[in-house]
Amino acid sequence: MFQQTLRNFSINLDALNERNTWTGGDLMTGRLTFDLTKDTKISSIVLTVRGKAHVHWSTSGGGGGRRRRRRRNHSAKLEFFNIKSALLQVTSVTTKLQPGTHVYPFSCQLPQGNFPSSFRGAHGQISYTLSVSVSRPWHLAKDFVTEFNFVHHIDANQSDMLAPLAGSNSMTLCCLWCASGPISMTVRLERKAFVPGETVKIACEFGNGSSRTATAKACLSQKQAFYTHNKISKIILSKQLAAAQGPTVKPRTDEDRAVTTDIMLGIPTSVAYTVSNCSILEVSYCITVSLGVKASPDLVVLFPIVICDTPPYVAPPPY
Incomplete structure (x- = not known):
């Protein structure tokens, strides 16, 4: 043998x-x-x-x-x-x-x-x-x-990767002929590109004009998309990779008393890199920040992000 x-x-x-x-x-x-x-x-x-x-x-x-x-x-x-x-x-x-x-x-x-x-x-x-x-x-x-x-190197120092991201959303709760005060959120990320093991700082501002308590949360999700040639058929899977709990926003918290806080969301060290240059397989990531109120749909802001192998160079602030 x-x-x-x-x-x-x-x-x-x-x-x-x-x-x-x-x-x-x-x-x-x-x-x-x-x-x-x-x-x-x-x-x-x-x-x-x-x-x-x-x-x-x-x-x-x-x-x-x-x-x-x-x-x-x-x-x-x-x-x-x-x-x-x-x-x-x-x-x-x-x-x-x-x-x-x-x-x-x-x-x-x-x-x-x-x-x-x-x-x-x-x-x-x-x-x-x-x-x-x-x-x-x-x-x-x-x-x-x-x-x-x-590893496919993604240049994390491109302007679109370093530019801050911001999003906002609002809603009101209705019960018969009554409507609550506005429930609102404004969320910011420092940039779009991150590396495995990094902690993302999510700057948040929450307002709750309703009579119910609201709870904030942030999560990182991955989407895997598989295609046949020419994308005639496809199957898409999503899963949550990490989550972080935010603050509880008390009722009647209007714009003048908005809750300002940072949510720190850790990216797992074992997470795969973004794949956007393959015609039959794609891997993408999204950070979702939500404000949940009981018996009501969550208020949501989504941020597509990129996971790459090299951290971007961020210049230190001037003195």
């Missing part, structure tokens, strides 16, 4: 940064290591670096009888790049590798391009892999695969 002959196979990549990520144009270097227990004929060792996306989901058919039991499958695939290079190309099938440890250094230049960040979701994934195929004469090739984390 080849598994008994070839042992301790490993692919070791040299890290470029503390996060162990790569991006377009990076030079990927590393070593391929394995042990042989006896003389072994090897015809080639080929390295392949590949980037791809794949989505798949199923939907139930409509109608009655058999049609109701039918399921329809939706899927799509994309390949961003597929680079191959030979680490070992033996010219004679009689050449043998000796027993012992074998080390093959390698390097590969990742292509420049608008490739999306790695992501694994409910109905699809964007993956980047490095695989090694070991071929022997008259035998099937043996493949070894490792996945690496690819």
